[in-house]
Amino acid sequence: xxxxxxxxxxxxxxxxxxxxxxxxxxxxxxxxxxxxxxxxxxxxxxxxxxxxxxxxxxxxxxxxxxxxxxxxxxxxxxxxxxxxxxxxxxxxxxxxxxxxxxxxxxxxxxxxxxxxxxxxxxxxxxxxxxxxxxxxxxxxxxxxxxxxxxxxxxxxxxxxxxxxxxxxxxxxxxxxxxxxxxxxxxxxxxxxxxxxxxxxxxxxxxxxxxxxxxxxxxxxxxxxxxxxxxxxxxxxxxxxxxxxxxxxxxxxxxxxxxxxxxxxxxxxxxxxxxxxxxxxxxxxxxxxxxxxxxxxxxxxxxxxxx
Amino acid sequence: xxxxxxxxxxxxxxxxxxxxxxxxxxxxxxxxxxxxxxxxxxxxxxxxxxxxxxxxxxxxxxxxxxxxxxxxxxxxxxxxxxxxxxxxxxxxxxxxxxxxxxxxxxxxxxxxxxxxxxxxxxxxxxxxxxxxxxxxxxxxxxxxxxxxxxxxxxxxxxxxxxxxxxxxxxxxxxxxxxxxxxxxxxxxxxxxxxxxxxxxxxxxxxxxxxxxxxxxxxxxxxxxxxxxxxxxxxxxxxxxxxxxxxxxxxxxxxxxxxxxxxxxxxxxxxxxxxxxxxxxxxxxxxxxxxxxxxxxxxxxxxxxxxxxxxxxxxxxxxxxxxxxxxxxxxx
Amino acid sequence: xxxxxxxxxxxxxxxxxxxxxxxxxxxxxxxxxxxxxxxxxxxxxxxxxxxxxxxxxxxxxxxxxxxxxxxxxxxxxxxxxxxxxxxxxxxxxxxxxxxxxxxxxxxxxxxxxxxxxxxxxxxxxxxxxxxxxxxxxxxxxxxxxxxxxxxxxxxxxxxxxxxxxxxxxxxxxxxxxxxxxxxxxxxxxxxxxxxxxxxxxxxxxxxxxxxxxxxxxxxxxxxxxxxxxxxxxxxxxxxxxxxxxxxxxxxxxxxxxxxxxxxxxxxxxxxxxxxxxxxxxxxxxxxxxxxxxx
Numbered sequence: 001x002x003x004x005x006x007x008x009x010x011x012x013x014x015x016x017x018x019x020x021x022x023x024x025x026x027x028x029x030x031x032x033x034x035x036x037x038x039x040x041x042x043x044x045x046x047x048x049x050x051x052x053x054x055x056x057x058x059x060x061x062x063x064x065x066x067x068x069x070x071x072x073x074x075x076x077x078x079x080x081x082x083x084x085x086x087x088x089x090x091x092x093x094x095x096x097x098x099x100x101x102x103x104x105x106x107x108x109x110x111x112x113x114x115x116x117x118x119x120x121x122x123x124x125x126x127x128x129x130x131x132x133x134x135x136x137x138x139x140x141x142x143x144x145x146x147x148x149x150x151x152x153x154x155x156x157x158x159x160x161x162x163x164x165x166x167x168x169x170x171x172x173x174x175x176x177x178x179x180x181x182x183x184x185x186x187x188x189x190x191x192x193x194x195x196x197x198x199x200x201x202x203x204x205x206x207x208x209x210x211x212x213x214x215x216x217x218x219x220x221x222x223x224x225x226x227x228x229x230x231x232x233x234x235x236x237x238x239x240x241x242x243x244x245x246x247x248x249x250x251x252x253x254x255x256x257x258x259x260x261x262x263x264x265x266x267x268x269x270x271x272x273x274x275x276x277x278x279x280x281x282x283x284x285x286x287x288x289x290x291x292x293x294x295x296x297x298x299x300x301x302x303x304x305x306x
Numbered sequence: 307x308x309x310x311x312x313x314x315x316x317x318x319x320x321x322x323x324x325x326x327x328x329x330x331x332x333x334x335x336x337x338x339x340x341x342x343x344x345x346x347x348x349x350x351x352x353x354x355x356x357x358x359x360x361x362x363x364x365x366x367x368x369x370x371x372x373x374x375x376x377x378x379x380x381x382x383x384x385x386x387x388x389x390x391x392x393x394x395x396x397x398x399x400x401x402x403x404x405x406x407x408x409x410x411x412x413x414x415x416x417x418x419x420x421x422x423x424x425x426x427x428x429x430x431x432x433x434x435x436x437x438x439x440x441x442x443x444x445x446x447x448x449x450x451x452x453x454x455x456x457x458x459x460x461x462x463x464x465x466x467x468x469x470x471x472x473x474x475x476x477x478x479x480x481x482x483x484x485x486x487x488x489x490x491x492x493x494x495x496x497x498x499x500x501x502x503x504x505x506x507x508x509x510x511x512x513x514x515x516x517x518x519x520x521x522x523x524x525x526x527x528x529x530x531x532x533x534x535x536x537x538x539x540x541x542x543x544x545x546x547x548x549x550x551x552x553x554x555x556x557x558x559x560x561x562x563x564x565x566x567x568x569x570x571x572x573x574x575x576x577x578x579x580x581x582x583x584x585x586x587x588x589x590x591x592x593x594x595x596x597x598x599x600x601x602x603x604x605x606x607x608x609x610x611x612x613x614x615x616x617x618x619x620x621x622x623x624x625x626x627x628x629x630x631x632x633x634x635x636x637x
Numbered sequence: 638x639x640x641x642x643x644x645x646x647x648x649x650x651x652x653x654x655x656x657x658x659x660x661x662x663x664x665x666x667x668x669x670x671x672x673x674x675x676x677x678x679x680x681x682x683x684x685x686x687x688x689x690x691x692x693x694x695x696x697x698x699x700x701x702x703x704x705x706x707x708x709x710x711x712x713x714x715x716x717x718x719x720x721x722x723x724x725x726x727x728x729x730x731x732x733x734x735x736x737x738x739x740x741x742x743x744x745x746x747x748x749x750x751x752x753x754x755x756x757x758x759x760x761x762x763x764x765x766x767x768x769x770x771x772x773x774x775x776x777x778x779x780x781x782x783x784x785x786x787x788x789x790x791x792x793x794x795x796x797x798x799x800x801x802x803x804x805x806x807x808x809x810x811x812x813x814x815x816x817x818x819x820x821x822x823x824x825x826x827x828x829x830x831x832x833x834x835x836x837x838x839x840x841x842x843x844x845x846x847x848x849x850x851x852x853x854x855x856x857x858x859x860x861x862x863x864x865x866x867x868x869x870x871x872x873x874x875x876x877x878x879x880x881x882x883x884x885x886x887x888x889x890x891x892x893x894x895x896x897x898x899x900x901x902x903x904x905x906x907x908x909x910x911x912x913x914x915x916x917x918x919x920x921x922x923x924x925x926x927x928x929x930x931x
Binding site for chain 1: 773870
Binding site: 027201203204205206207208209210211213216221224225 | 372374396403404405406411413415418419420422423424432433436439481484503536619
C-alpha cells in the first residue's frame with residue numbers, strides 16, 4: 001500500500017518537473033526571453049538588468065535550477081500592469097473563479113443528473129432521444145458563444161440580468177450557466193450510461209423480484225450506485241472548470257483567474273501568463289493525485305494494480 | 307397436460323401449460339425460442355427440480371413465470387395458473403404484489419444480488435415493509451428473526467452488516483431470508499448453490515429443506531447438478547433446448563430414464579464404484595438456441611436416433627405413473 | 638440487360654444498402670458544404686471579406702428592416718459583408734482545423750506507437766510528457782504558447798498540434814499494448830523483422846482506425862479552441878475572417894442589439910463541431926467492431 005502511495009506521489013512530482021521544464025524550454029525557445037519577461041517599452045538597461053537577474057547568460061541547466069528555485073519560493077514574478085507579485089493577484093482572484101465554478105457545477109448537476117436518469121430509465125424512448133440531442137448540442141456549442149447568446153437574450157432583449165461584472169447573485173447566473181452548459185451534457189451522458197449499467201445488475205433484478213415498486217427500485221437502489229462515477233467525474237471537472245473559464249470570464253468580465261489570464265495576454269503581461277499556466281498545471285496534478293489516493297483508500301483492489 | 311388419477315388429491319399450486327418465450331432481436335431477424343411449449347404442474351409443498359445444461363432455457367423459464375423478462379424477450383404462448391389465477395393475464399401492478407409476497411426467487415450469485423450500499427437488515431426489512439405494511443421497527447424485528455431462522459449467528463449484530471463484510475455462504479442465506487420474509491407459497495431457486503463452496507452446499511440445502519417444511523413452501527429448484535436433484539426433489543423435469551424432454555417422480559427418472567438425453571446425463575455422473583475407470587460424456591455441443599435442429603432438438607447428438615427424429619418433433623407420451631417423455635423411441 | 642441498366646441498378650443497390658446502413662447524412666453534407674465553400678470561396682462569396690464600406694456599417698440581414706439584398710446576412714462594424722466573411726471563415730476553419738488535427742494526429746500516433754511498442758525508457762519519457770501536458774487545460778496551454786510566439790495562422794496550427802497530440806498518443810499507446818500480444822506480431826518477431834518494420838507494417842495499419850475516429854472527434858474540439866483563441870485575440874489575426882474573430886467583433890455591437898454578428902458566426906461553429914461529433918460517433922461504432930475482430 002505504501003509503495004503505491006509513494007509511486008503515485010512520485011509520478012505527480014515527475015509530472016510537475018516535466019511541466020516546469022516544458023514551460024522553461026518554451027519560453028527560451030523564442031530566442032530572447034528577456035524581451036518577454038520585461039515590460040514593453042523598457043530601456044536597454046532594464047533588459048540587461050533582467051538578463052543578469054535571471055542568469056540568462058549562464059548555462060541552461062543552471063537557469064532551470066534558478067527558475068525552479070524561484071517557483072519553490074513562491075516567487076512567480078511581478079505583473080507589469082499591476083505592479084504587484086503575480087501570485088498575490090492570482091490568489092486574490094482564485095476564490096471568484098471557484099465560486100463561479102461551484103455555481104456552474106451546481107447547474108450542470110441539476111440539469112445533467114435528472115435528465116441522465118430519465119434517459120436511462122426510458123431508454124430509447126422520447127426522453128432518451130431528447131437527451132441525446134441535448135447532449136450533442138451541449139458538446140457542440142462553445143461555452144463563450146452560449147454566454148454571448150445569453151447576454152443577447154437576457155440583458156439586451158429582456159433586460160433582466162446584468163451583462164458583466166460581479167457583485168450581486170444576478171451577476172453569476174449567466175456566466176455560470178454558460179460555463180456549466182458543456183459539463184451538463186457530459187454529466188448527462190455519464191449518468192445515463194452509469195444508470196444503464198446499474199439497472200442491468202443482479203441486485204436490481206433481485207429488487208424487482210422482491211416486488212418492490214419501480215420508483216423505489218430506481219430512486220433507492222439504482223440511484224445511489226449509479227451516482228458514484230458521476231460524482232467522481234464532477235469533482236475532477238470542478239477543478240477543470242476553474243481553469244477553462246478563461247473565455248467565459250472574459251465575456252462577462254468576471255474577476256477570476258481566467259480573466260487574469262486574458263489581461264495577461266491583452267496587456268502583454270507575460271509573468272501573469274506564465275504563472276497562470278504553471279498554477280493550473282499544479283492544481284490539476286494535485287487534484288488528480290488526491291482523487292487517486294482517495295480511491296486507493298476506499299477500494300483495496302486499486303492498490304495492487306500496476 | 308395429462309395427470310394420473312392418484313395425484314389428483316393434492317391441490318395444484320402452479321399449473322404451467324404450453325409456455326413459450328421467445329427472444330427477438332431488434333430488427334426482428336432472429337427469433338430464439340428460449341422456452342418452447344413447456345408444461346408442468348407443481349403441488350403444495352412439493353419440490354420440483356428443473357435440470358439442464360446452460361442455455362437450455364431454465365432461467366428464462368423462471369423469469370417467464372414471474373414476468374420479469376429482459377426487454378428483448380416476450381412470452382408468446384401458454385398459461386401460468388398460480389393458485390387458480392393466470393399470471394400471464396395480470397397487470398404489472400398485480401404482478402408486483404405477487405413477486406416477493408406469494409412467489410419468491412433466489413438468484414445464483416449472492417454477492418451480486420445484494421446491493422453493496424445498504425445493510426443486510428435494510429434489504430431484508432424492505433419487502434416486509436412494502437408488502438405487509440409493517441412499521442420500520444417491526445420490519446427490523448422480523449429481519450432479526452429471519453436471520454435466526456436461516457441460522458446466522460449473532461443476528462442482532464449481523465443485521466447491521468454490509469454485504470461485503472460477510473462470507474459467501476452467509477450471503478446466500480441472507481438472500482434466502484429475503485425470499486421467505488413475506489411468507490411466500492412458492493420459492494424458485496435458480497442455481498443457488500453453484501457459487502458456494504462444496505462444503506457449504508450441503509448445509510445450505512439442508513437449510514432449504516428445513517425452511518420448506520417449516521413454511522410449507524413449494525420449491526422449484528433449477529440446477530445442472532443431478533446429485534442435488536436426487537437429494538432435494540420430489541419430481542424432476544429435464545430441459546433441453548427450451549423443451550421439456552422428460553418429467554416425472556425423481557425415483558422413476560433415476561431408476562428408469564426413458565429419454566436418451568436423460569440417460570446420457572445420468573450415465574455421465576461419475577461413480578466411485580465404476581470399475582470402468584472412464585468418464586462418459588455426451589457427444590457434441592448444446593445447440594445454438596437461435597438455430598435449433600429440426601424435429602427433435604437432441605437428434606444430432608442422440609446415439610439411438612431414428613430417421614423420423616430429424617423431421618418430426620416428438621409428442622409427449624406417458625410412460626409411467628406421472629412420468630412422461632417426448633421421444634419417438636417411446637411414444 | 639443493357640450495360641447502362643446494369644450500372645444503374647448497381648448504383649441504386651449501393652445507395653439503398655447505404656441507407657440501410659444508417660449513414661449519417663447530415664454531418665457529411667454539412668462538412669462537404671463547408672469544404673466546397675472553403676475551396677471556392679473566391680467564387681461563391683458576393684463581396685470581398687476584408688473590405689468594408691463605412692457607409693454600410695451595421696446593416697441587419699436582408700429580411701429585417703434596414704437590410705438589403707446586397708448584404709444577405711448584414712454587415713459588421715466596419716461595413717464588411719457578413720455572408721462573405723462567413724464563407725471565407727469556413728476556409729480558415731477548415732484549413733486550420735484539418736491541418737492541426739492531422740499534425741497532432743501524426744505526431745501523436747507515431748509517438749504513441751513508439752511508446753507502446755518499444756516500452757522501457759522511451760515509453761516512460763513519452764508518457765511523462767503526455768501526463769504533464771495533459772495536466773494543463775488545452776486552452777490555457779494554447780494561450781501560453783500563443784503569447785510566446787505571437788498570433789498567426791501558421792503558428793496557430795503548430796500550437797494546436799502541440800497541445801493536442803497527447804490525446805492521440807494515449808489512445809494509440811493503449812491499443813499498441815494490446816496489439817503487441819497478437820500472434821501475427823509475434824510471428825513477425827520470430828521471423829526476424831526489425832522493430833521499425835513491425836511498427837510500420839503490422840502495428841500502424843491497425844491503429845489507423847482509432848486514429849481516424851479520434852481525429853474526427855478532435856476536429857470539433859480544435860475548432861472550438863481556435864475560435865476561443867481568435868476571440869481572445871491570440872488566434873488568427875485580423876483582418877482575416879475567422880469565425881472566432883467575428884464573434885469578438887460581434888461583441889462590440891451586442892449591447893446595441895446587433896444580433897446577427899453574434900448569432901451567425903456561432904451557428905457556423907456549432908454546425909461544424911456538431912457534424913464532426915456526429916461523424917466521429919458514427920465512425921467509432923462502424924470501425925470499432927472490426928478492430929476487435931483483429
